[in-house]
Amino acid sequence: MLSRVAESLFWMSRYLERAEDVARIIAVNFQASLDAPGVSQELAWEPLIAITGDRVMFAGAYERYDAASVMAFLTRHPDNPNAILSCVGRARENARAVREQISREMWEQINRLYHIISGADMAAITLNPYEFFDEIRNGSHLFQGVTDATMAHGEGWEFIQAGKFLERADKTARILDVKYSALATNGGGEGKPLASLQWIALLKSCSAFEPYRRSHSQLQAWRVVDFLLLDRTFPRSVAFCLEQTRNSLSRISGSPPERPSNAAERLLGRLCAELTYLDIREALADLHVYLDDMERKINGVGEAIVQSYFVATLVPPGSPPRDRFYEAQQQQQ
Amino acid sequence: MGDLFDGYTTGGFFDEMFEEPGQPRPHYRRLFERLSELSRDDYDQRIGAADISFLYQGITFTVYSAHEGIERIFPFDLVPRIIPHAEWQMLDRGLRQRVTALNMFLQDVYHEQRILHEGIIPAELVLGAQGFCDLMVGVDPPSGVYIHIVGSDLVRDERGRYLVLEDNGRSPSGVSYVLENRAAMKRAFPRLFERSGVLPVEHYPQALLETLRAVAPRGVDSPTVALLTPGVFNSAYFEHSFLARQMGVELVEGRDLVAYENRIYMRTTHGLQPVDVIYRRIDDAFLDPLAFRSESMLGCAGLFNAYRAGRVTLANAVGTGVADDKAIYPFVPAMIRFYLSEEPILDNVPTYRADDPSARAYILENLDKLVVKAVNESGGYGMLVGPHATVAERASFAEKIRAQPRNFIAQPTLALSRHPTFADGRFEGRHIDFRPYILSGRGITIVPGGLTRVALRRGSLVVNSSQGGGSKDTWVLDE
Numbered sequence: 001m002l003s004r005v006a007e008s009l010f011w012m013s014r015y016l017e018r019a020e021d022v023a024r025i026i027a028v029n030f031q032a033s034l035d036a037p038g039v040s041q042e043l044a045w046e047p048l049i050a051i052t053g054d055r056v057m058f059a060g061a062y063e064r065y066d067a068a069s070v071m072a073f074l075t076r077h078p079d080n081p082n083a084i085l086s087c088v089g090r091a092r093e094n095a096r097a098v099r100e101q102i103s104r105e106m107w108e109q110i111n112r113l114y115h116i117i118s119g120a121d122m123a124a125i126t127l128n129p130y131e132f133f134d135e136i137r138n139g140s141h142l143f144q145g146v147t148d149a150t151m152a153h154g155e156g157w158e159f160i161q162a163g164k165f166l167e168r169a170d171k172t173a174r175i176l177d178v179k180y181s182a183l184a185t186n187g188g189g190e191g192k193p194l195a196s197l198q199w200i201a202l203l204k205s206c207s208a209f210e211p212y213r214r215s216h217s218q219l220q221a222w223r224v225v226d227f228l229l230l231d232r233t234f235p236r237s238v239a240f241c242l243e244q245t246r247n248s249l250s251r252i253s254g255s256p257p258e259r260p261s262n263a264a265e266r267l268l269g270r271l272c273a274e275l276t277y278l279d280i281r282e283a284l285a286d287l288h289v290y291l292d293d294m295e296r297k298i299n300g301v302g303e304a305i306v307q308s309y310f311v312a313t314l315v316p317p318g319s320p321p322r323d324r325f326y327e328a329q330q331q332q333q
Numbered sequence: 334m335g336d337l338f339d340g341y342t343t344g345g346f347f348d349e350m351f352e353e354p355g356q357p358r359p360h361y362r363r364l365f366e367r368l369s370e371l372s373r374d375d376y377d378q379r380i381g382a383a384d385i386s387f388l389y390q391g392i393t394f395t396v397y398s399a400h401e402g403i404e405r406i407f408p409f410d411l412v413p414r415i416i417p418h419a420e421w422q423m424l425d426r427g428l429r430q431r432v433t434a435l436n437m438f439l440q441d442v443y444h445e446q447r448i449l450h451e452g453i454i455p456a457e458l459v460l461g462a463q464g465f466c467d468l469m470v471g472v473d474p475p476s477g478v479y480i481h482i483v484g485s486d487l488v489r490d491e492r493g494r495y496l497v498l499e500d501n502g503r504s505p506s507g508v509s510y511v512l513e514n515r516a517a518m519k520r521a522f523p524r525l526f527e528r529s530g531v532l533p534v535e536h537y538p539q540a541l542l543e544t545l546r547a548v549a550p551r552g553v554d555s556p557t558v559a560l561l562t563p564g565v566f567n568s569a570y571f572e573h574s575f576l577a578r579q580m581g582v583e584l585v586e587g588r589d590l591v592a593y594e595n596r597i598y599m600r601t602t603h604g605l606q607p608v609d610v611i612y613r614r615i616d617d618a619f620l621d622p623l624a625f626r627s628e629s630m631l632g633c634a635g636l637f638n639a640y641r642a643g644r645v646t647l648a649n650a651v652g653t654g655v656a657d658d659k660a661i662y663p664f665v666p667a668m669i670r671f672y673l674s675e676e677p678i679l680d681n682v683p684t685y686r687a688d689d690p691s692a693r694a695y696i697l698e699n700l701d702k703l704v705v706k707a708v709n710e711s712g713g714y715g716m717l718v719g720p721h722a723t724v725a726e727r728a729s730f731a732e733k734i735r736a737q738p739r740n741f742i743a744q745p746t747l748a749l750s751r752h753p754t755f756a757d758g759r760f761e762g763r764h765i766d767f768r769p770y771i772l773s774g775r776g777i778t779i780v781p782g783g784l785t786r787v788a789l790r791r792g793s794l795v796v797n798s799s800q801g802g803g804s805k806d807t808w809v810l811d812e
Contacts (some may be wrong), residue, residue: 002589003600098567100574100584155602252602309602 001155005098007310009156012094016110019087020140021171022074025051026204027133030067032201041066043182050178052082054214060253068126075125076117084136085117103150106143111227113139155252159265162248162305169241175205175226177291183221199224206236225287226280238294239275245301246272252309266302271297336369337376337759343763347493347750349414352628360417360810366410376411380755381749383411383517405754408803409514410754411521414765414785419810423486424495425678425779429668432483432771435500435656437672439479442655442811443469453602453671454664458688461739462661463709464503466617466653468624472641474650475548476775482612482782483771484508487679489750496682498766500665502649502657504614507784507804508770509572512537512579512808515782526767530811532781537770538579544724544774545580546608548646558582559599561590563615563631573614578694587615594637595642610646611636619649659708659742660686666727673762683745696734696743700727703743705734720796749794753803764788769809781809794812 023046033044040067049058057080062069073112078087092114116135125132144164144247173190174275179202199219203209208227211234216223245266246257257262260269271294283290343351347712350361351763366739371379416424441448442459449456459465484505486498515534519526542558549556564571564586577584583599590596593606598605617765619629623638639645655661663684665692666677685692685703696703700719717730749763769783785805786796 002583003602004589006602100566100578133359161603285753296649 003310004311005101005156006159007157007306008094009101010163010305012091012098012110013160015087015091016140016143017164017167018082018171019091020083020137020169021085021175022052022082022087023133023136023140024207025175027129027137028201028205031069031131031204032197033067041052044111045070047178047182051174051328053174054082055078071126071129071331072122074118076124088114088117088136093290098156101156103146105146105150109139109143109146113143158173158248158252159309162245162252163249166234166240166298166302166305167242169238169245170295170302172206172228172236172238173291173298175202175292176225177251177288179205180221180225180291181288190271203228208234208236222280222284229301230275230278230280230285239272239328241299242275242301248306249282262304262308264301264308267297267301267304267328271301335568337373337755338365338369338753339759341753341760342762344751346748346762346764347489347491349489349752349765350749350763352362352752358656359435360415360448363529364413364415364525367522368760376755379521383409383521408789409510409517410763410787410789410803410805411518411736412423412753412755412760413518413806413808414767415751415810418810418812420784421781425781427495427677428771429770429777430479430673430675430678431485431497431500431665432773432777434665434669435483435502436477436479436673436773438668439650439653439656440477441672443652446547448668448671451671453667454661458660459655462658464617464652464656464658466652468637468641469650469652469720472651475550475643475646478548478648478773479650480653481544481650481773482550483773485771487767487769488682488747491748491750493750495679496507497679498682499659499662500657501768502653504649505614505768505770506569506572506614507768507786508537509575510768510804510809511780511782511784514804516785518806529808532811533781533784533809536779538576540772540778540780541576541612542580544580544614544772545646545648546627547608548645548776550643550649554611557607558610558612559585559590559811561585561611561615562614563619569614576612582612585611587632588628590633590636592633592639595635595639595644597633597636597639597645608645609789610648612648617654618631620647620651646767654709659684659706660688660739663742668747682747685743687734687741687743692743693734693738697731699799700731702746704746705730705741706742708740708742718812720744720806733752746794752785752787754789754805756789759800761791762790764794764796765805767797782807 018161024291029048030043032039033039036044038148045067046065049055049065052074053071058070061077061079062073072085073080074178075131077083079088080086084311085206088110095110097101099107113157120132129225146162151160179198183198183202196219196289200209200220203212203224206228211231212224212227215231227234228237230239232240232243249265249268250257253261257265257269260266298309338355341351342354349609350365352358357650418552438448443466446456446517448454449459480502482505484501484507485503487495488498489495491529519546521650524777536610558580560573560577560580561581562577562584567573574584579753583589585599585608590608591600593605597608597611599608615631621632621634621637622629625632634646636647637651639650640647640651642665663681665688666681669677670673685696687693687696696705700717701722703719705717705719710716717726719727722730747764749764751758752765765785765787767783767785769779771777772780785807787803787805788794788796788801789803790801793801
């Protein structure tokens, strides 16, 4: 498959997942803020900006952290590259560039979603966010369903999967990181009602509340972290997402997961192994440091995918494999 | 009768279907009977079925406006144009003869230039042509083929005689509509095809692929073919992706290609993969920023050197523009006599070159009767239709002709043949032309059929899709 095509499919999928995650976080946060009338607007909404990591840009555009500003910034602020509108817009541009490689239904769905968001009225959304953010989430789910049902599950499809799961792993780690440290600094012990509402909101941000409930009767911090990081069956846990990404890369290269053939596969394999053999107490010793490191490694995998599959190389066939060539290049200081 | 042919007139033109009103030609009789049975409602229903099929298959123009992403249907008329077998055989022979001569002409002007030395064509006309590529002198494309794909535009005059209007030897488009029109037609009128003896056109992509594989660089047994497109924003992008899919080859953009030691590679997820034959749908000038326009983002640096070294084949070859220069077109019959010692089977439209002083005088005196064309334009651009132009437009063209005579030719305004076409709830005569596609590889292949374009506006002679043109399915009969 052409690198350009694979790259467009990968990013189309990543951007759409990012948009869905942002929509989910806003909706859940809105609901949680209703349950905690005593909490200041800033305390309730600032963490959302922290999750996408855009504090500086936000501070330049808005005076304070309140529901209206944060929603507007994350939904369609023109300068915010992580806003839902720009994510869906870029997903759509990538889809257009490979229009002949995706199904007609996929193109229509991504196009429809874009028009819903670009035509939306921000004032009305702030008053009643449920419907709008639900529609975005459903739109993204519909796209995934249509993709599964109408596109050949070949190499292109695997790149779509890899993009989706890698982005999701990153978002779950970030949500956990930001929310967990907010809870910790609040001094919210595990048993207090406000704190437990916050834990529920955290789980809901990852659509994890009901799956968590089915496997755990108690709402305990370490169990929540364990679930979101390591659960083997929940489709938004970091371990699950990375495992799926790894499977996709393995099917793309045709070499089994335990026989990595390029830098991306090697980095991902290490990360998966680390999670497989993790004692959750080690992570909890300083969760922020642990998750920060995790996010960096996930980024590293993303960059390695770009290098291994999308970047033009000038190595003639018959030379050493190109990731080794890259490493050789990188070693020359 | 109350049928859709009520009030149909031939209007003094050559009508493809009728010898005279109510009197269909023999090869149209069955179609005429079938269409006469239809009510307006039946017909609308079938149009609906065909339109939906177009939309489902994605044969649409994407219109970039305030409502981005809206896709429009390419206008398609359901009444097919029919060509009887004997007539097709004549066209087939005529086109083979013409393409053979054009190819020999290209081989000649880029090598010995015999035709120039012998004074058959003025040397300055050829060597000074915009489409003449100095860099191609002495270059030998594989198998000596220059124009692998030609789309010749044919028209019929008031007596029904076929004339060649131009030969598109650079990168003719439209063949995807030939295939899609046939598919839509089968959906709308499945029963019409039973025992009708319509020759199939569906094998065109396979024939194209075989043509491309046949001209691979020497020593390549199992060549990799790719289709080079300018990208998604090109108006013919649909066709590029359609043909690539039908042939099962990669659809590449310039940035997907890289030249390394005179070979061309595609950047793939599994590394660089060599490409042997490139069916390019971008103009010469944009192919390679090192050899041609340095600002081109569409091509691949180093492509031309690899081509000249014979390591990759380009179809069509570089420099074929000299053969479809409108000022050189009048010499095609002379080429046929010179290279093949045969009389041309298909005639040209009489053409006056403004370059020639006496012809120029005639053109300037008769601007109100002639069609004037700029020699290097296509798609209906740079054209003056004298009888339909204003005095001011004619004056401005006269000035341009005096300033740059080499750039203009003129032809009489032709009374193009007409064909029944659905308009305003019934059938009316509309002017048509015909573009068959000729493939040259190991031999010459012509898929029986082509693109019939129709000027949908009443009285209009312009069939280009950008100017209100549509298309029809074209049936060549097997006997």
